[in-house]
Amino acid sequence: RGHTEYLTEVFQATESLMMMVGNDLKVGLVTEHVPLKDVSALITKERVELKIRLMELSLKQDFLINKPRIAVLGLNPHAGDEGLLGAEENQVIKPVIQDLRSKNKLVFGPYPADGFFGSGQYKKFDGILAMYHDQGLAPFKYIAFDNGVNFTSGLSVVRTSPDHGTAYAIAGKNQADESSMRQAIYLAAEIIKNRSEQLVEK
Numbered sequence: 375r376g377h378t379e380y381l382t383e384v385f386q387a388t389e390s391l392m393m394m395v396g397n398d399l400k401v402g403l404v405t406e407h408v409p410l411k412d413v414s415a416l417i418t419k420e421r422v423e424l425k426i427r428l429m430e431l432s433l434k435q436d437f438l439i440n441k442p443r444i445a446v447l448g449l450n451p452h453a454g455d456e457g458l459l460g461a462e463e464n465q466v467i468k469p470v471i472q473d474l475r476s477k478n479k480l481v482f483g484p485y486p487a488d489g490f491f492g493s494g495q496y497k498k499f500d501g502i503l504a505m506y507h508d509q510g511l512a513p514f515k516y517i518a519f520d521n522g523v524n525f526t527s528g529l530s531v532v533r534t535s536p537d538h539g540t541a542y543a544i545a546g547k548n549q550a551d552e553s554s555m556r557q558a559i560y561l562a563a564e565i566i567k568n569r570s571e572q573l574v575e576k
Contacts, residue, residue, distance in 0.1 A: 396518030
């Protein structure tokens, strides 16, 4: 388990969303720190819808985006290629998206992850929901590694951290770059401010 799961339990949240933030890019995960072989079984309609709703709420409350546009990635190569490369898109992901769109939610997809990031299509959306850890974090860290922030949305407290590990290998060698840590502090302050302003308005 990672910090996201641990803090969700400590703060007694029903559920949370691991979201990476940086360079105007926000990537959330349906599944977090689980083996790849277990991911498919965790991609359920209930879980996908919950994560989309958590992302929408966070984009509104924490980032003050009034009508967030959310892109959902497929699980399989080519987003299943109409069932040829997997059933999760047709049986799970598409029905959830269609249901939410019928309720006037700005949710789109499922998109093939490779072309979605490679073509720059991700720039058209306020939030992107990936199905598993490396599907979302590999492109995110390529695009925003130096100032990326790990944000846990859905908690009663604001929790941010740098988007990288502890890097013990360079400890004490004057090689560390503080950019991500600095951005984590800035983002925490911004979210606290945004939440506070909404409380005052209420």
